[in-house]
Amino acid sequence: MxxxxxxxxxxxxxxxxxxxxxxxxxxxxxxxxxxxxxxxxxxxxxxxxxxxxSELKPVPYTKETTPEVKELRSQATPTQEQLRKDVTRFRYGQEAHLDESLAKFGLSPTDEERPILVGLQEYSRDGAYTLLMEFYSPFFNLEQWQERREKIEKFFGPDIKAEITEGEESKIDLALIKDLALIKS
Structure with missing residues (x-):
């Protein structure tokens, strides 16, 4: 609240x-x-x-989170939980959400070219908690994002699989999926 x-x-x-x-x-x-x-x-x-x-507004959910998915939050990694909380609250003194992370991936050479986080979704993919971040990325195409997939997975921590897909109108969807293979074995 x-x-x-x-x-x-x-x-x-x-x-x-x-x-x-x-x-x-x-x-x-x-x-x-x-x-x-x-x-x-x-x-x-x-x-x-x-x-x-210097206010940075919270990122809106583009799709309402269902009660079933809210229950799945318990299996979210600490990184997924921290990401969700950070981007859905007011921030001060930052240029954009995840600006430092994007710079580490080489996706932010200038402020004008930096992808902008425009939406967030939570859902279940094959029973695994998934946090989907929607970026407006007119200067970086899908192939450039996919070249950095391994780097993104390492950065966002253990037990995470990253899936990058192309959305509509210069949008890139980055899904951070809880890796259930480690839990089952």
Missing amino acids: LRKIPLAAVGLTVGGILTVVGFYAYAVGMNTLNLAGFFYGIPLLLGGLALKA
Whole structure:
């Protein structure tokens, strides 16, 4: 619940209210309230504006997660769980979701060419928890992504298989699949 509330909005709201109260208190001669409004309100308001300027919105789910898949989350690897939580909350001070990871794969030579994470899905593939990330990738084609598949699998950790497919209109789908072969053996 709290992950869905942008910190910038909290700073802007509280800072704005305190600043207005400070100006009102100044106008009617209430010195103590005036100081509290100015000393707390204006810095909070400016902090909220700074956060808003560097805010990165959560990635939306493009398909609703079913209750059965939510139960499968228990078999998700720590990396899959961390990825899901990181990209579905507000972030601050980053250019794009997974920007550092994409740079390690050689998929981000410049900010303009970097693939953009535009959607997320969770589903079951042959009984295995799967996290699908949808990237808008007009500068890198399917073959360039597939050349980096082994690197992606190693980076996202043990017990993960990566499957890369082409989506619609310059989109690449990266599915991180929990490797059940290790559990069964």
